[in-house]
Amino acid sequence: MLMSNDSTTETTSQQSEKRVVRNDEKSRYEIWVGDQLGGFTEFEIDAQRRAVFPHTEVDPAFGGQGLGGTLVGEALADVTARGETIVPLCPFVKKYLSRNEVAGAVIDWPGGPRA
Structure with missing residues (x-):
């Protein structure tokens, strides 16, 4: 994972053409x-x-092409590395988290903890 010092943080996956960027101005990854x-x-x-x-x-x-999984996986890993708790309101993010572990992640499930 590559981090830059400007307002945009880039994380580059192993696939050379695809990259995930944290865009703080637009509040999105x-x-x-x-291009x-x-x-x-x-x-x-x-x-x-x-x-x-x-x-x-x-x-x-x-x-x-699996872009959704790559995008969400890298976004969740980045917020976890920043010490932020994840609140998954998006159905895709919820589904991703129910099927994949994000090392060190703290998750605040809407409606309470998952069984």
Whole structure:
């Protein structure tokens, strides 16, 4: 994972054409395929340092390439590394977390803890 010192943090996956970028100006993580925006997951950091994820979207032109999973996985790993608690409101983020472990993540499940 690469971190830059400016307002945008980049994380580069092992696939050379795809990169995930934290765009603080737009409050979202973006996945880029070459020079094209492939999708994004929105977040908001609240007063309790919780990263609330309300919405994720992948351009249909990039469907079936696993961009959503790469995007959300890297976004969740980054907020975890920053010490922020994850609040998954987005159905895609909830599904991702129910199927994948994010090392060290603290999750505040809406409606209470998961069984």
